[in-house]
Amino acid sequence: MVTCAFCSANFETGPGDVLLVCPYCGTAQTQEGAKFKDHYMIRVHFDQHTAQTTLLDWCSKQLGAPQDLPIAAHFVKYELIFYPFWISRVDAHTTYKGLGRDANFYDEWPQRRGAYKRIDFFYKPESGQFTRRHEINIPGIETIDEDIKNFPIPSRAKEYFSHAHAEEYDGKVLHSKIGEEEAKKKAHQTAFDKQTALVLDEVDKIESRNDNIDVGETFLIHVPVWELTYRYGKKKYKASVAAATGYVIESKYPRSMAFRAMGIGFGLIMLLIGIVLIAAAYQFNILPGGGYVGGSLFSVIGIALLYKGVSRKEAKEEI
Numbered sequence: 001m002v003t004c005a006f007c008s009a010n011f012e013t014g015p016g017d018v019l020l021v022c023p024y025c026g027t028a029q030t031q032e033g034a035k036f037k038d039h040y041m042i043r044v045h046f047d048q049h050t051a052q053t054t055l056l057d058w059c060s061k062q063l064g065a066p067q068d069l070p071i072a073a074h075f076v077k078y079e080l081i082f083y084p085f086w087i088s089r090v091d092a093h094t095t096y097k098g099l100g101r102d103a104n105f106y107d108e109w110p111q112r113r114g115a116y117k118r119i120d121f122f123y124k125p126e127s128g129q130f131t132r133r134h135e136i137n138i139p140g141i142e143t144i145d146e147d148i149k150n151f152p153i154p155s156r157a158k159e160y161f162s163h164a165h166a167e168e169y170d171g172k173v174l175h176s177k178i179g180e181e182e183a184k185k186k187a188h189q190t191a192f193d194k195q196t197a198l199v200l201d202e203v204d205k206i207e208s209r210n211d212n213i214d215v216g217e218t219f220l221i222h223v224p225v226w227e228l229t230y231r232y233g234k235k236k237y238k239a240s241v242a243a244a245t246g247y248v249i250e251s252k253y254p255r256s257m258a259f260r261a262m263g264i265g266f267g268l269i270m271l272l273i274g275i276v277l278i279a280a281a282y283q284f285n286i287l288p289g290g291g292y293v294g295g296s297l298f299s300v301i302g303i304a305l306l307y308k309g310v311s312r313k314e315a316k317e318e319i
């Protein structure tokens with residue numbers, strides 16, 4: 001329990017919460033009660049009803065989803081969560097020296113242009129520099145779902161945090177488990193790693209480097225996500241939809257019986273082909289190499305299809 005330094009209300013915090021948002025007056029503050037001013041939000045553009053319709057529309061277009069999904073699905077849970085993210089503008093300048101791989105080509109084949117009898121690979125010294133401005137985004141809660149952690153935040157559309165707007169949708173505003181200083185440190189490290197990746201595109205080995213990394217404007221932004229649960233038949237499915245854009249961040253959806261039956265059918269055929277190929281390779285030494293490899297491949301795909309068809313596990317689409 002903490003007392004708000006601005007409206008004196010008491011409110012709950014969890015373990016590790018560092019930057020707090022008072023659920024009564026909406027003021028962002030440190031645990032010591034210092035006000036944090038650079039607090040922004042993305043506004044809700046998809047209300048509960050629109051988010052639900054968008055989700056079902058998306059799900060019904062997925063491979064194998066039952067046709068009656070939009071009519072037969074019933075929402076049993078819905079909650080608007082404002083997730084905290086830290087966004088930093090980082091200016092990075094890196095100069096580097098390293099070794100790049102190169103090759104000499106000798107003796108082109110007369111009949112085949114571009115093909116050589118002998119190729120010598122060697123390392124040669126290279127140097128260069130990269131100047132980049134990165135927008136680094138660090139989640140305020142490290143344990144949040146990977147899909148929510150990585151979905152694109154429309155940070156250009158940011159506005160100052162409005163407690164009234166969050167309340168209008170009965171939104172739950174989560175505290176951040178990392179503070180400004182830690183967020184800046186992480187942004188620094190992420191920018192360093194991005195620069196490293198740029199350099200490694202140019203050279204295979206970095207021999208020396210010099211980095212000038214400046215973490216500039218850093219702000220806290222709360223991003224609204226609808227956490228939805230719907231029932232279809234006897235099962236419940238969970239989904240997350242971005243409340244600003246209607247983007248389906250993650251969703252589980254049912255597969256129709258017809259689709260699963262088809263999967264089982266194909267699975268059996270593949271498995272059979274696989275077994276025949278392996279048996280042929282083993283018994284009669286027909287295509288020994290290809291037979292084993294191809295046979296195993298068909299068998300594995302067959303078993304995977306069978307498993308997908310038989311299992312009652314809901315499908316999850318990677319977006």
Ligand SMILES: [Zn+2]
Nearest residue numbers: 004007022025
């Ligand atoms: Zn307050």
